Amino acid sequence: MRLALDAMGGDDAPRAMVQGALDYARAHPDHTVILVGRDEDLRRSLATESPLGTPTNLVIEHAPEVIGMAEKIKALKERPNDSMNVAARLVKEGKADAMILCGNTGCSVAAAQLHLRRIPGVKRAGIAAPIPTVSGQHTWVCDMGANAECRPEHLVQFGEMTAAFLEAVYQRPNPRVGVLSIGEEEEKGVPLTQETLALLKATSLNVVGNVEGHDLFKGTVDVVVCDGFTGNIALKTAEGVFEAITHILKDEIGQGGPLVKLGALLTKPAFRGLKRRAHWASVGGCPLIGVDGVTIIGHGRSDRVAVFNALGQAARCVDGKVMERLRAFFKSV
Amino acid sequence: MRLALDAMGGDDAPRAMVQGALDYARAHPDHTVILVGRDEDLRRSLATESPLGTPTNLVIEHAPEVIGMAEKIKALKERPNDSMNVAARLVKEGKADAMILCGNTGCSVAAAQLHLRRIPGVKRAGIAAPIPTVSGQHTWVCDMGANAECRPEHLVQFGEMTAAFLEAVYQRPNPRVGVLSIGEEEEKGVPLTQETLALLKATSLNVVGNVEGHDLFKGTVDVVVCDGFTGNIALKTAEGVFEAITHILKDEIGQGGPLVKLGALLTKPAFRGLKRRAHWASVGGCPLIGVDGVTIIGHGRSDRVAVFNALGQAARCVDGKVMERLRAFFKSV
Numbered sequence: 001m002r003l004a005l006d007a008m009g010g011d012d013a014p015r016a017m018v019q020g021a022l023d024y025a026r027a028h029p030d031h032t033v034i035l036v037g038r039d040e041d042l043r044r045s046l047a048t049e050s051p052l053g054t055p056t057n058l059v060i061e062h063a064p065e066v067i068g069m070a071e072k073i074k075a076l077k078e079r080p081n082d083s084m085n086v087a088a089r090l091v092k093e094g095k096a097d098a099m100i101l102c103g104n105t106g107c108s109v110a111a112a113q114l115h116l117r118r119i120p121g122v123k124r125a126g127i128a129a130p131i132p133t134v135s136g137q138h139t140w141v142c143d144m145g146a147n148a149e150c151r152p153e154h155l156v157q158f159g160e161m162t163a164a165f166l167e168a169v170y171q172r173p174n175p176r177v178g179v180l181s182i183g184e185e186e187e188k189g190v191p192l193t194q195e196t197l198a199l200l201k202a203t204s205l206n207v208v209g210n211v212e213g214h215d216l217f218k219g220t221v222d223v224v225v226c227d228g229f230t231g232n233i234a235l236k237t238a239e240g241v242f243e244a245i246t247h248i249l250k251d252e253i254g255q256g257g258p259l260v261k262l263g264a265l266l267t268k269p270a271f272r273g274l275k276r277r278a279h280w281a282s283v284g285g286c287p288l289i290g291v292d293g294v295t296i297i298g299h300g301r302s303d304r305v306a307v308f309n310a311l312g313q314a315a316r317c318v319d320g321k322v323m324e325r326l327r328a329f330f331k332s333v
Numbered sequence: 334m335r336l337a338l339d340a341m342g343g344d345d346a347p348r349a350m351v352q353g354a355l356d357y358a359r360a361h362p363d364h365t366v367i368l369v370g371r372d373e374d375l376r377r378s379l380a381t382e383s384p385l386g387t388p389t390n391l392v393i394e395h396a397p398e399v400i401g402m403a404e405k406i407k408a409l410k411e412r413p414n415d416s417m418n419v420a421a422r423l424v425k426e427g428k429a430d431a432m433i434l435c436g437n438t439g440c441s442v443a444a445a446q447l448h449l450r451r452i453p454g455v456k457r458a459g460i461a462a463p464i465p466t467v468s469g470q471h472t473w474v475c476d477m478g479a480n481a482e483c484r485p486e487h488l489v490q491f492g493e494m495t496a497a498f499l500e501a502v503y504q505r506p507n508p509r510v511g512v513l514s515i516g517e518e519e520e521k522g523v524p525l526t527q528e529t530l531a532l533l534k535a536t537s538l539n540v541v542g543n544v545e546g547h548d549l550f551k552g553t554v555d556v557v558v559c560d561g562f563t564g565n566i567a568l569k570t571a572e573g574v575f576e577a578i579t580h581i582l583k584d585e586i587g588q589g590g591p592l593v594k595l596g597a598l599l600t601k602p603a604f605r606g607l608k609r610r611a612h613w614a615s616v617g618g619c620p621l622i623g624v625d626g627v628t629i630i631g632h633g634r635s636d637r638v639a640v641f642n643a644l645g646q647a648a649r650c651v652d653g654k655v656m657e658r659l660r661a662f663f664k665s666v
Binding site for chain 1: 403465466467478481482513514515518521522523524545546547548549550551561562563565566567568569570571572573574575576577578580581582584585586588589592593595596597598599600601602603604606607610611
């Protein structure tokens with residue numbers, strides 16, 4: 001297993017990428033992590049993070065150019081030797097089994113589609129994002145931002161692809177598929193959601209109907225489809241609430257008396273459990289489903305743990321033969 | 334001040350409505366609360382909740398019919414003497430200064446528009462929902478669900494009306510107005526958000542540009558406009574995260590040892606602070622802005638505290654002369 005990691009993309013790149021890659025390479029001596037980025041920067045970062053030497057299964061692929069977090073997609077054409085282009089070519093040429101990109105999402109998605117193309121039959125690739133739920137199993141939302149505008153047939157394919165992904169990678173047979181809308185009744189919503197629901201019901205998927213924003217966290221549905229605009233707003237809203245609650249609680253504890261502060265200290269294991277179960281970093285990355293090659297889109301704010309987990313997510317997709325399964329599915333329809 | 338409360342609408346009606354109304358009537362002896370609903374049911378509930386007698390400023394307006402939480406809008410025409418129709422007529426006829434409806438949102442919005450009509454010049458009425466932020470001041474999102482589909486000119490009016498509401502009721506001069514989108518850059522988003530931003534910039538509003546889902550909780554923007562589909566998904570997602578975090582934390586504490594449980598006990602004041610600052614019930618209701626008469630849409634799951642706060646919200650709108658201000662604004666444009 002060879003995993004190509006864009007080491008230059010992400011708010012804390014290359015540091016967080018190098019740290020996560022070191023952890024992963026040490027934990028998985030039979031896998032190879034390919035750090036893609038500026039050779040000099042990566043050598044310096046590796047020397048800092050691992051002064052006693054680098055594991056032999058961690059290698060550098062030099063990519064002299066860099067694309068920043070706020071740049072536009074045209075940067076990909078202007079800098080063909082940036083780390084995203086190089087990582088995607090490694091997968092295209094069979095030199096890597098998967099790639100993990102935590103930089104600029106727009107450019108990451110474009111680089112994947114440019115070099116790897118879509119699986120024949122797939123109309124749009126979507127980002128499938130795992131949402132932590134109270135049941136412990138994640139609900140997967142697709143699309144969380146690759147396509148701001150979608151047609152019903154795109155959402156149907158997101159449902160088919162994400163369901164196949166869950167079956168292959170998480171052994172969840174016959175996943176429950178819902179449409180993100182604003183009421184459970186079939187007639188609620190907008191034309192996009194209404195037509196999507198009607199089309200989904202004509203497939204062999206296990207369709208549960210419309211689901212609402214609060215249903216994302218209950219564990220009562222496995223796959224939720226929506227356009228990338230809606231998905232992105234739901235995901236970022238969820239992150240925002242998590243952060244606001246953490247902030248307000250810290251604030252209240254800071255203003256509390258010594259007993260409240262002692263209580264907070266004693267409760268730490270519960271908060272660690274919450275973070276482990278509910279924070280996005282514990283999953284690490286979102287598959288870009290529909291592209292013809294395993295591509296994991298990581299969070300721009302990925303830290304060492306998130307990068308480690310995103311590498312693991314990529315490896316699971318390769319092991320689960322997601323690509324083979326999706327290619328076979330779209331060949332058969 | 335006379336406030337008409339639909340006592341039959343809400344998951345815990347009439348109990349929660351009667352409880353909240355009792356609390357409010359006792360706290361505000363100079364205001365009158367009109368409980369609208371089935372006379373017999375309300376008398377029985379009042380006798381249970383307040384066995385020693387009812388404050389004189391709490392009165393019943395009999396409405397023999399009832400519309401359930403899941404009924405369709407046509408029920409309003411079929412049952413002209415249900416509690417929503419009767420409450421709206423009280424406002425229309427000048428017998429109440431405001432109404433508070435916690436039942437079926439679709440029927441509540443329709444009843445308000447049917448009887449009170451929109452302020453001349455207003456194209457769509459929108460529900461303005463307050464979002465708790467880390468700064469302590471709420472960010473108001475409009476529309477959170479009255480109109481699933483909107484055009485850019487509707488969103489511009491939501492911005493104008495919600496800004497005028499904040500100036501009048503919360504003395505927040507020159508509120509910062511943003512468009513809910515999926516990236517801060519102007520070109521990000523979909524045609525609706527792009528055109529809305531361009532139109533907003535041509536107004537005299539204090540426009541800050543696009544904002545994202547996580548910006549709703551930072552206190553860096555006062556008014557956020559979006560279509561009702563997007564707003565409803567953001568709001569329900571936020572509620573869902575709050576509930577999921579509470580659930581997971583309780584679970585972790587339950588599984589923790591005696592020290593963790595002691596810690597949780599000691600930390601209770603901080604959690605109460607969080608609930609007071611961040612839970613929707615602490616605001617209680619959302620103004621339906623643009624309708625020609627003060628209308629507060631409460632949460633279907635409103636409890637005693639939420640009803641009490643929704644009544645207060647209605648009174649603040651009347652005191653702040655929101656209607657007069659909005660009528661003058663749309664006369665001048």
